[in-house]
Amino acid sequence: TDILTKTMADHGIYAAVGQGIKAYEGVDGHVTKVVTDQGEYPADLVVTAAGIRPATGFLKGVVDLDDHGLIKINDHLQTSDTDIYAVGDATLVPFAPTGKDNRIALATNARRQGRIAAKNLLGENVPMPAVSGSSALSVFDYHFASTGVKEGTADKLGVKTASVLVTDTIRPKFVSEDAGNTKVWFKLTFDPTDGRVLGAQIMSKYDVTANINAISVAIQAKLTVADLAYTDFFFQPGFDRPWNIINLAAQKAAATLN
Ligand SMILES: Cc1cc2nc3c(=O)[nH]c(=O)nc-3n(C[C@H](O)[C@H](O)[C@H](O)COP(=O)(O)OP(=O)(O)OC[C@H]3O[C@@H](n4cnc5c(N)ncnc54)[C@H](O)[C@@H]3O)c2cc1C
Missing domain, CATH: 3.50.50.60 (FAD/NAD(P)-binding domain)
Structure with missing residues (x-):
């Protein structure tokens, strides 16, 4: 989010987080500014969205x-x-x-x-299968996706987590940026006691978000970082690195457990 916050700022979007709204001020029935406990923001239009409440x-x-x-x-x-x-x-x-x-x-x-x-x-007897909560989004040039438990939500869920972050290029170093090689960030979250895969997030300017679906499968199948460390993922320099980023992160995570 640090990178996305900066990207948004570079595009003229300021994320005024952690501020309490004190007032919407206006002239002749038209809003002109939002006043928070930390500043004032001129405004032509204000859209308020605060949480989700079921209409039940x-x-x-x-x-x-x-x-x-x-x-x-x-x-x-x-x-x-x-x-x-x-x-x-x-x-x-x-x-x-x-x-x-x-x-x-x-x-x-x-x-x-x-x-x-x-x-x-219709008379079948099917329990709802567990889900991982996978989602993806783009912010300007960046594409990112997430599944499972995040460090930020672990406490609320009562889960103990450890995480590794791998920053790499999506293709081997010899592939130039002009040929589509670019940076990728991948964070893998796991149970520090038994190494069970609990979640992951990925981000890059190239769309590598589908990796997160593989992690969703790993979560649902209750795989561990040791399982993922050597899982067979393809390599071809036009697509990938010799070690897929999931392998790299899982190897790093498994080493912390060892
Ligand atoms: C901006 C946005 C983007 C999203 N993008 C994604 C995405 O990319 N991927 C993804 O997986 N999810 C996405 N979601 C979430 C997704 O839209 C919801 O999870 C999904 O629509 C939930 O379906 P639902 O049927 O439970 O509710 P809804 O789709 O909200 O449907 C509920 C319906 O009930 C109607 N209704 C309410 N009260 C009554 C009443 N008393 N009588 C009759 N009808 C009533 C409402 O008008 C509405 O049509 C997004 C949500 C938002 C807001």
Whole structure:
């Protein structure tokens, strides 16, 4: 995020993080500035987005909701009224790295839940498979993706983590930048006691985000960094390094355990 924050600043976007909004000030009904506890920002338009709240009020008394208004479901996606199934952002999903239910608002999860709920409605007996919470995004030239537990969220999830960061080029050093060689950052997060893979993030100006799907598989299959250290990934100088970045990071992580 340090790199992305700087990239955004280079493009004229200032991320004023860690500030409390005190007031929106305006003239003749039009906003002119936002006042925070640390500064004032001139503004023509203000868009406020603060957290996510499920719009499930209409379900009160119909099915059980939790304190946040999320619809309570079992692993077959049935609500407290077993003839009513619920899926999507207003429910929790089983989170593969922790084995516990978690709130992960992604279309990927909603889509999987929808399919599983339909199977169960039609008489099959299918529990919802655990998900890793994988997502990707671009900010200007940078493409990045993330899956599983991040260091920043580990405490909240009650998980102990260790991480290694590998910074490399996506192709061998002899491939020039003009030929498409560029830097990649890859962070692998794992359980420091048994080396189980818990999460990862990748970022580059070249789109290498699909590596994160491999980590999602590793999380769901409960693989360890020792497993990933020598997993067979292809090498071809036009695409990759002799050691794939996942291998490199896993080897580094395994060495810390040894
Ligand atoms: C800007 C943005 C970008 C995103 N990008 C991605 C992405 O790239 N990949 C990804 O996996 N996820 C992405 N997501 C998340 C994804 O959109 C959600 O996880 C997904 O849409 C959840 O599906 P859902 O059916 O649970 O809820 P929704 O898609 O929100 O659908 C709920 C529907 O219920 C309707 N509704 C609400 N109350 C009532 C009522 N009382 N009566 C009738 N209808 C009602 C709403 O109008 C809405 O149409 C993104 C979300 C946002 C906001």
